[in-house]
Amino acid sequence: MDPFSSEGELLTPHTSLYQGQYSSVLDFDTNSLSPTNRTAAQILKYRAQIALGQSSAVLSSLSASAASSPDLTSVRALALYTSDKKTEALSALESLVEKEGENGTVQVLCGTVLALAERYEDALSLLSKHQGSLEAVLLTTQIHLATNRLDLAQREVTAAKKWAQDNLLVNLAEAWVGLRQGGSLLSSTSYYIYSELASTPSSSSASSLLAQGITELHLQRYDEASASLAQSLSPSSDLTPSIKSDALAASVVLSLCTGKGTGEAWGELQQQQSEHVMVRDIEEKGKAFDEAAGKWRAKVAAA
Template sequence: MDSDSLFYLQNQFYLGNYKYLCDNPLPPKSDPSYLATVCYTARSHIALKNYSAALSLLGSDTSPPSRALTSLAKYLSATGDDKDTYLEELRDLCIEVEDGFEGDSEDGAGAGVVKVVAATAFSAEGEVEEALTTLGAGCKSRDIECVALIVHIYLSIARPDLAKKEYEAAKKWADDSLLIQMVEAAIGLAVGSRTLQTAQYIYAEQVSAPGSSTNPAILTAKGISHILLGAYSDADNALNEALTIDPKYAEALAAKVTLAELKGKKGEVDEAISRLQSSHPDYILLKDLTEKESAFDAAASQFTLSSEA
């Protein structure tokens, strides 16, 4: 596999086109890009929650990135105290790569990948500070994937101000790479106002890029940008296109719930929620709705309607 082919695979990974990577054949083991391709493919399987497929692909490879991905897949599929074992493995690997293992995340199989993989597990465990420290938050990291995950974490804890600082620092050296564009678009969706139009432009441009016509992730992102801009018809078209590719794509189904609610279409809201419940009963939006319903019922129970005229 030549460098252009690996670069294309990398971009598809950054765009969330995980199924494409999972279906893509691996190069020969003698190929210099073999390990990087395996790592991108394993990460794609993990993103799709196909943990056993990722573990089978990684096998017994002893490189730090492969071991980190193995620990992540096992962590995500484990329960109870077993999770702690894999978190410790990831902590040990972070120390190991600080001690001489070279390469950043853009190599596909460098030390940066280990840090991103470990921080992903720490964040999932609720150890946000540990995740940010691992990634080098506030230290002007020059690893693009580390920066992207730092931004994602800051946005998830409602700190767009810190996310923008990381982005602005990285923009000076990232040379307008695809991932830095995705970071800019994500911040645009979170912050709103004038940055929304920039986000919509970035997603629209990527939808027309090679390989994106079958990528529900980028179509869904485009649809969400239209929702936030109030272009509901355009949003519906993009989300329907994403669901035509993958009828069970969780983010598109969740966006359809929001869109239907904004349009005031009660029947469409119920249908979208039903589809989401059928395919992804543990999706965060459904959990949030259940919690809100319980909170409302608890509050309502404190009051009694008066029968007096």
């Protein structure tokens, strides 16, 4: 039986991982599990740790347990990559992909590493080997979205819906596609998926509230968006640095959209998360502006 299925033992930590409730993944009690699932649960915990930015801790505990299984090796590859040992990670991964390409964990984790390295083609070809793994579907969807292939993402989700309707992961993929597509798909599917996640007690977390806030923002329901974002930014165990910075970025956009300038959130974001995509993007664009404006200055001077 699939341990992640609705009746499986690992349902709770698995869904928690995808709802961004990393701390509850780490708190999950593995003692009562069957031995096979115990390893799987451990891998989930490692992934949560990596998502929390504790890659080095993962690395040290992995070397202790003499990582030999392909599953653990792929965890190690991800941990290596995220702790800035990129070449080491990629070399560790090469052989693994070749030999253990059929292993679900390897697919997802190595796929993640490849996606991080922006080797999207390789990632997709690895993921295409999956056999009914929704995680692989979800990762594939995100890669398609990252490469602006909305059509392929859409196709991926439609196919998955046929055999796994109403699973959290499919819902997420559907919501992502809806957000990118906009229009009625955004207002019906994405919005309802996220508002349901955010309002159900078991799945409500900083991450789902943030997602709800973002959909509301896209729908120009600014008051609601403001409430959701504020709620997601309120201190909680789920509020990891990366979610916080995304929430701050969304707050900046909200503040701009309501005509209030960039607001306090922008300062906070620049100060605390100088590596965030938005901060870097705006920095770059500032330079791009100066460059473009400079060309005109030259023209004026010449005239």
